Amino acid sequence: MKRLLMELHALQDKYGFLPKKRLEKLSKKTNIPLAIIYSTATFYSGFELEKQPKYVIGVVTCPSCIANGALELIEYIEKTLNLEINNPNKKCLLLKLQCIGRCYDAPVITINKKIYTKMNKEKLSDLLKKCR
Amino acid sequence: MPEIKINGKKIKFEEGKTILDVCRKNNIKIPTLCYHPDLKAEGKCRQCIVEVNGKIMTSCNTQAKEGMNIITENEKIKKYRKINAALLMSRVKTKDILETEDIEELMEHDGLFENKLRNLPIDNKNPAIERNINLCINCGKCIRKCHDVQSVDAIYPAFKGIETIAATPFLCPLDQTVCTYCGQCSLVCPTGAIREKSSIRDVEKALKDEGKHVIIQTAPSMRASLGEEFGLKPGSLITGKMVTALKKLGFNRVFDTDFGADMTTYEEAHELMERIEKNKNLPMTTSCCPAWIVFMEKNYPELLNHISTCKSPQQMFGAIAKTYYAKLHNIDPKNIVVVSAMPCTAKKFECERREMRSSGFKDVDYVLTTRELGRMLKQNNINLPSLNDSEFDKPLGISSGSGAIFGTTGGVTQAVLRVIEWKMKSMDVEWEELKKVEGIRQIKLKLGDKELLLGIIYGLGNARKVMEDLKKGKCRYDFIEVMACPGGCIGGGGQPKSTDMDIVKKRSLALYRQDEKLEMRKAHENPVLKEVYDNFLGEPLSKKAHKYLHTRYFNRKK
Amino acid sequence: MQIEKKPNFKGIENALKISPEAVIDKIKLSKLTGRGGACFPTGKKWEIASANQGEKFFIINADESEPGNFKDQYILKNNPDLIIEGLLIGCHTVNAKKGFIYIRDEYKDLIKNLQDSVNKYIKKYPQFDIEIILGAGAYVCGEETAIIESIEGFPGIPRMKPPYPGEKGFQGKPTVINNAETIAMIPLIMNNEFNPELRLFSLSGNVKKPGVYEFPLGIKLKEIMEKAEPEGKIKSIFMGASGGCLKYDPEIKVTQEAFREKNVCLGSRGIIVINENQSLIRMLKYITEFFIHESCGKCTPCREGNARILELIEKSIEKGLTKEEHERLNDLANYIKECSFCGLGMSSTTALLNILKEFKEEIKCLK
Structure with missing residues (x-):
């Protein structure tokens, strides 16, 4: 039997979130109470319980990235996509992210978990085209 | 004995105790929230902080160690406790809090x-x-x-x-x-x-309705705990005062679930003897605990045939009240309202079960927990401790000592064995062993030439262990008593909030005191029970008895 | 860099040749201490677990999630053999049945590399069993008991200590937990190639040459800065999010003790350089958000307290604080530091307390 964390990763990778039906099935298969699976699923920020918008854009807001202009990037994304942080529209969701360990290439953003480093407005402008 | 210093005073303590234990034993007050004597200490809320050798630590989960210098209160601790309490309370609307005894300090x-x-x-x-x-x-x-x-x-x-x-x-x-x-x-x-989920309003409405004949049955364990809602010492038996209080509330008749318990005992003893004789569906488990029933239905539907088909005392009482009693007193059962006062929240679910309508009506209409009854009495300015004693009404208030001990772990087993002893003549068991309060007990029973093993269990965690064994065919018991709550109904989910295992043990002793002082201690000696069988049900396990006193279970597993 | 030396099975061969007691003695002699920040003597940790009987486990903590830290990532990327070989030596020495490597989700791209290394070693030493577990985004899983909970499939909520993992860890069995950098030192020790003075540093922030460097402890801060080439005038350095904020002092010696004197924790040596163009209170706002996001929710101070601190910081940025509010901020910071359940909570206000003391002007107050 695989560990619960790895089972959840597999579901997250397959569906982009953790569907309720799948978790119920997992509970039956593993004999782990559903309340505990739900607990674990909601605890870790790497797991989503609901289907996500097409583009989830994360901007790292830890000290190295802020020192290298992360907040200006957020402003730029908000303006370009007419999008508020944590308030998704039909297509996109903009989030603050905690440090993902690429501080040596700050500032860092992610789009659907893919990491983009040494970000600036020019590069961002290109990346955001598909998100409009 | 090792020694620590608390607030400058040297204090000896028992190895292995926490700082909080030591302080409480020495009457040094420390506020707590997440601490509960029966639960694993988590050190989660941080309200019980003290200073240990100058460092802030939580007293509930720090073991006392030789030489520790402990300060239980100074300006800093007071400040931190104040911030801590204020942070906790800022998350709720305090006016919606139900009973505030535990958090007054916060x-x-x-x-x-x-x-x-x-x-x-x-x-x-x-x-x-x-x-x-x-x-x-x-x-x-x-x-x-x-x-x-x-x-x-x-x-x-x-x-x-x-x-x-x-x-x-x-x-x-x-x-x-x-x-x-x-x-x-x-x-x-x-x-x-x-x-x-409160039924106080429904009960009040029924009491006000002139057209209704409102009767109440009180659970065995309640008489040993209701007093605590009024500040009486744990283990105070307030049976007579409780009856007076209920009459004051306006119930037309005050009856006793102990009577229902006698019926359950009588039927269940016969069922057990039959199953042993036919070697069928053993081990047989008890069925009077509604949380245990739901636990089985939701977790072990494949084992439901092991559960006795006897209804619980509450439901037997309801069925008899709306049939036999109604007829006896010439009251239209549709006008009878049966209210139960129970130490239990699951009883509220039990009385709503669709199959619990053998009288043609809902056999039990409403259930009040010990806490709700306490609240109701207080709202009506009835001060329980100051009341005189009254007797339960006849006929359904007549009961044996067997009914009384239903409220504590091992009680059902003893009650059933008293009937079996009478029936089978040759029986041998360690009666004193049956009176202990322990999570899982194994007790040998000699019945004629048969050697049987009884299991007495409380707590669903313990029950799960035994059921896992049963599933794997490793269970050696012939009869299993299960109570979902620690200590049995005396530790029930509807009991006063102060409940812990120390208090539970005191309540248990109170029920045994009641049993011992009664002359009639065996279910089959109950004259009303005899009347009900003679005039209405016939024999135990008869067709009619099955219709009114037995039930069935459902697979609720998802 | 010593961290780049390839072990080539030499460390484990040397360890297998001698008794477990001798391995522990050698580690004790080397003076190796935990590199995750707690600095517990590694030899002693192994010895405690060794003394316990029965089934045992070994866990490598590569959940490096402290902002500004990426040294473990560097080892995983450039020399995973060192970690695996160290882990095998550890399993052999304490007689652990199984080894886990808990690696953060965001290092997913390094897993293949790591698994290749595991396969290579297991092929040669099939008596060992190693499992890689992928974290799922929870900083608190850097705490050793939280990591155990996480591997067991629960939320990463720290357990009460004692019992320590060395007595009761994974599945209630004795468990050794070592940081990835710590375990990477083991083969070096076995091969007599270990320099106990050298430490890995992660440098980032307002610098031209961010990255992982190896420096001896006791080096002056300005010497480190020279390598990293600061952009603009340095105002302060943050030691990750939890180690605090040190007012820049070029002459300070980089040691636990010297930093502790300034109420800053050297920790796992992630240095984030901040220049004079930056607002510290704004930095603090995001650090507080970090701790709010990463709090497991178990204890009151960390769960509820940091949210209140954020309110006050935001008020300070927008309007300024009243005297009473300023005092409340100070009280809350001390309360969280002293009353929290685990290290995460305790360290969540270190930077705030430093700034309250050393950069008073950064916190706007109403006149």
């Missing part, structure tokens, strides 16, 4: 921070338990009861950080979970975020 500091309230839907879709998470202050006691003690896992902490709540899976209502309605969570909830 409430003193409310208002230091602006309220930061949650806005989650209230879960009141089931008949037993209401959850309003907006009142939760994250003490985590409900989860330790549900997970550590009961192994039910209907709720568990979900989300993270400031969003953390005690949640059902996908925040669904309790009735869609594995919840058994045992109510142990509601028993330890300090704010009433989890509470019994």
Whole structure:
């Protein structure tokens, strides 16, 4: 039997979130109470319980990235996509992210978990085209 | 004996005790919230901080060690406790808190921070338990009861950080979970975020209705605990005062579930003898605990045939009240309202079960918990301790000592064995062993030339262990008594909030005192029981007895 | 850099040749201490677990989630053999049945590399069993008991200590937990190639040459800065999010003790350089958000307290604080530091307390 964390990763990778039906099935298969699976699923920020918008854009807001202009990037994304942080529209969701360990290439953003480093407005402008 | 210094005073202590234990033993007050003597200390709420050699530590989970220098209160500790309490209380609307005894100290500091309230839907879709998470202050006691003690896992902490709540899976209502309605969570909830679903209003309405004949039955364990709601010492028996109080509330008749317990005993003893003789569906388990029944239906549907088909005392009482009693007194059963006063939240679910209508009506209409009854009496300015004694009404208030001990772990077994001893003549068992209060007990029984093994269990966590064995064919018992709550009904989910195992033991002794002082101690000696069989049911396990006194179970596993 | 030396099975061969007691003695002699920040003597940790009987486990903590830290990532990327070989030596020495490597989700791209290394070693030493577990985004899982909970499939909520993992860890069995950098030192020790003075540093922030460097402890801060080439005038350095904020002092010696004197924790040596163009209170706002996001929710101070601190910081940025509010901020910071359940909570206000003391002007107050 695989560990619960790895089972959840597999579901997250397959569906982009953790569907309720799948978790119920997992509970039956593993004999782990559903309340505990739900607990674990909601605890870790790497797991989503609901289907996500097409583009989830994360901007790292830890000290190295802020020192290298992360907040200006957020402003730029908000303006370009007419999008508020944590308030998704039909297509996109903009989030603050905690440090993902690429501080040596700050500032860092992610789009659907893919990491983009040494970000600036020019590069961002290109990346955001598909998100409009 | 090792020694520590507390507030400058040298104090000897027993190795292995926590700082909080030592302080409490020496009457040094330390405020707590998440601490509960029956639960694993978590050190979660931080209200019980003290200074140990100059460092702030929580006293509930720090073991006392030789040479420690402990300060239980100074300006800094006071300041931190104040901030801590204010932070906790800022998450709830204090006016919605149900009973505040446990958190009076915390409430003193409310208002230091602006309220930061949650806005989650209230879960009141089931008949037993209401959850309003907006009142939760994250003490985590409900989860330790549900997970550590009961192994039910209907709720568990979900989300993270400031969003953390005690949640059902996908925040669904309790009735869609594995919840058994045992109510142990509601028993330890300090704010009433989890509470019994109240029937007070329904009962009050019935009492006001002139056309209704409203009768109440009181559960065996309640007479040993209701007094605590009025500040009486744990283990005070207030049977007579309780009856007076209920009459004052306006019930037309005050009856006793102990009578129902005598009926259950009588039927169940015969059922057990029959199963032993035919070697069928053994081990047989008891059936009087409604949380245990739901636990089996939701977890072990394949083992349901092991459960005795006898209804619980509450439901036998209801069925007899709306048939035999109605006819005897020429009252139209549709005008009879049966109210139960129970130590239990699951009883509220039990009386709503569709199959519990053998009288043609809902056999039991409403259930009040010990806490609700206490509240109701207080609302009506009835001060229980100051009342005189009264007797239960006849006929359904007549009962034996066997009925009384139903309220404590091992009681049902003793009651049943008293009947079997009378029937089988040759029986041998260690009666004193049966009176202990322990989670899992194995007791040998000699019955004629047969050697049988009895299992007496309380707590669903313990029950699960035994059921897992049974599933694997490794269970050696012939008869198993199961009570979902620690100590049996005396530790029930509807009991006063002060409940802990020390108090439970005192209540247990009180019930045995009641049993011992009675002349009639065996169910089959109950004259009313005889009348009911002679004039209405016929023989135990007869067709009619089956219709009114037995039930069936359903697969509720998802 | 010593961290780049390839072990080539030499460390484990040397360890297998001698008794477990001798391995522990050698580690004790080397003076190796935990590199995750707690600095517990590694030899002693192994010895405690060794003394316990029965089934045992070994866990490598590569959940490096402290902002500004990426040294473990560097080892995983450039020399995973060192970690695996160290882990095998550890399993052999304490007689652990199984080894886990808990690696953060965001290092997913390094897993293949790591698994290749595991396969290579297991092929040669099939008596060992190693499992890689992928974290799922929870900083608190850097705490050793939280990591155990996480591997067991629960939320990463720290357990009460004692009992320590060395007595009761994974599945209630004795468990050794070592940081990835710590375990990477083991083969070096076995091969007598270990320099106990050298430490890995992660440098980032307002610098031209961010990255992982190896420096001896006791080096002056300005010497480190020279390598990293600061952009603009340095105002302060943050030691990750939890180690605090040190007012820049070029002459300070980089040691636990010297930093502790300034109420800053050297920790796992992630240095984030902040220049004079930056607002510290704004930095603090995001650090507080970090701790709010990462709090597991178990204890009151960390769960509820940091949210209140954020309110006050935001008020300070927008309007300024009243005297009473300023005092409340100070009280809350001390309360969280002293009353929290685990290290995460305790360290969540270190930077705030430093700034309250050393950069008073950064916190706007109403006149």
